[in-house]
Amino acid sequence: MIHRTGRAHPARAALASACLLALLAGTGIVSRPLPASAQEAASAVQDVTLSDVVLAFGTTRLEAPRLTVSGTHLSKDEIAAILRTDSPEPWAARLGRLNAASLTIPELRFVHAPKDGARQSVVYRDVAARDVRAGRIAELAAAGAAIAMTGVPGAPAEGTGTYGRIAARDLDLAALARLYGGTGERPADPKGAAAPALGPAQIVYSAFSVDDVIYTDGSGTTARLARLEGRDVGGRPIPGGWSGAVDRLTEIDPDRIGDAERAKAGAILADLIEGAFAGAVEARGFALSQIRPGRTAGRPDASEQPLLFEIARMSASMPRMEPGSPDAGASFGLEGLSFSQGATRGRLGRVALTGFSPASTAAALRRLSTEGKPGAEPKPDAKPAPVLGTLSIEDASLDLPVEEPAKPRGKPAPGRAAAVEDAVRRAAREKGAERGAAAQQPPAKIMRVGMRSAAMTFGPMRDGVPTTSRLSLSGITLPAASVSEVPGLGSLAAYGYGDLDLDATVDTAWDEGKREVSVREVSLSGRDMGSLRLSGTIGGIGPEMFDTDPAVSGLAMLSATAKSLDLTVQDGGLFDRFIAAQSKVLSLKPEELRQEYVTASVLGVPVILGNSPAARAIGAALGQFVTKPGRLSLSARTKDAAGLGIAEFGTAPSPGAVLDRLDVTAKAE
Structure with a gap:
């Protein structure tokens, strides 16, 4: 793969192909000064040809062996003045004077050689600009380009690539010069805060397209792109320009x-x-292929x-x-x-x-x-x-x-039989080698594992935390055997489930003013299984709960309180399968086992929970649900509006002591 210090270079090449190319066509060239006697009359419409023109700025060099400016009123000296590298006049002002019926460059070279020793070169073919007025090009096209990168730190060898046809419409060279070259320093702010980037927003071009991009780096990784296109592309001038900003980032x-x-x-x-x-920007037909020649014995490792x-x-x-x-x-x-x-x-x-x-x-x-x-x-x-x-x-x-578990090998055959068996194995290995190792492997x-759809929505942010969030997953499909070691799900295969089909939802909202988190929905459902839905309110949740320091967030967690809880269980066939499977294990009839669970629910649960009216209501609802599975609903609210603290849960002498502080309702339908 491409080393991190080299990643900016392909990006720079792409920018050059779709955007910088236009700048090169109009600004990336400076000619040798011509004698005054050779200047043409400015008022005449003429064709002007310049040879071996070069522009060098910073670590970038642009070269055009031949440039033809056709249908222009500008003289050679005026064109040379527009393209002078050392001119004190800003590029944007000079480009605003550029007018021509067309600009043609048979070959345009772009060379970038930063301080890290890397070198990137792009050669554009048959560059043509049509209808140039006040530095704005109506149509710009290049037949294609070739790119090469060498000396990239960490890259094993040279990277090469090609572009197909490149085109742009309504390209503003002056705007591109402002964006690419920058506008200077940011104005000072007396409070020490950084001011916004300078300059108004401006459209660089109304449309662009690049066809058939192929690039292969030194490791053998090849990237392909059938087409890249966009419209209404522009930006704002920033200090140091876009090019300078990218250079400064790569230096860090x-x-x-x-x-x-x-x-x-x-x-x-x-x-x-x-x-x-x-x-809008759109890319079609992207493909990245990587070939690694290494192989291990037998089946190659996946990597x-x-x-x-x-x-x-x-x-x-x-x-x-x-x-x-x-x-x-x-x-x-x-x-x-x-x-x-x-x-x-x-x-x-x-x-x-x-x-x-x-x-x-x-x-x-x-x-x-x-x-x-x-x-x-x-x-x-x-x-x-x-x-x-x-x-x-x-x-x-x-x-x-x-991976299939390895089958145990039998005991070796004694005497002559062992020698015959070894010979057969050697012959099989030799025959397999001739046909290829892959042919031997089953x-x-x-x-x-699949998922039909998923959606994650996040609301306004507060101190880096979304105040509302919702996650919904639909149609999660996977073999039941794949979750055999997951607590609570490991027995699903034994209950007769082959492939699971699950849905899940989590919906929460944080109210900073109330210092509350509303768990609006936590639900899980499965096809031919049923569903579980949970909602509630947690108090004592302030901004410190989301602090990146574990000590701060951990201490804040101790102040959290539970205020309400609503639980709904809807059976869709899972409970009956559970009864059938367990009855076989215990050698009981399903109805006998069901009756035992009813007794445990009606009598045992209230005893565990303190035998209060709320405990007996919970036990009775559970008994009805076990008798005839349908819908079980449980609702709990704290009697104290402040809620029940986490520490109080841990220090309560019994479950009944906690239940006594709640208003509970339970029913089965």
């Missing part, structure tokens, strides 16, 4: 990061989060087998974030996701994240970046916490190979 070693580097990274990330937006990872479609929408405005909400989606490695296979039909906004994270990162600075106020609540929105998953499945037994 996450393994040796200190407070100063962490603050620096926080400020850069906040700039990048707020600095980019897109109406050594070829890996294939595919995504049919990826999509994203990232609305612009306006300072002081409500979060617009971004969305991300994956469709047709699958992977395979040997007998292990997985699939996700669809994954979607909606209502997500990183604005709160950017704000927290800015606060973190100013901690410790003179004049800066402490920000104890500055925890990066984006608005998470809703994550949904559909049609998930996972196939896992199950197909692995497969266990399939």
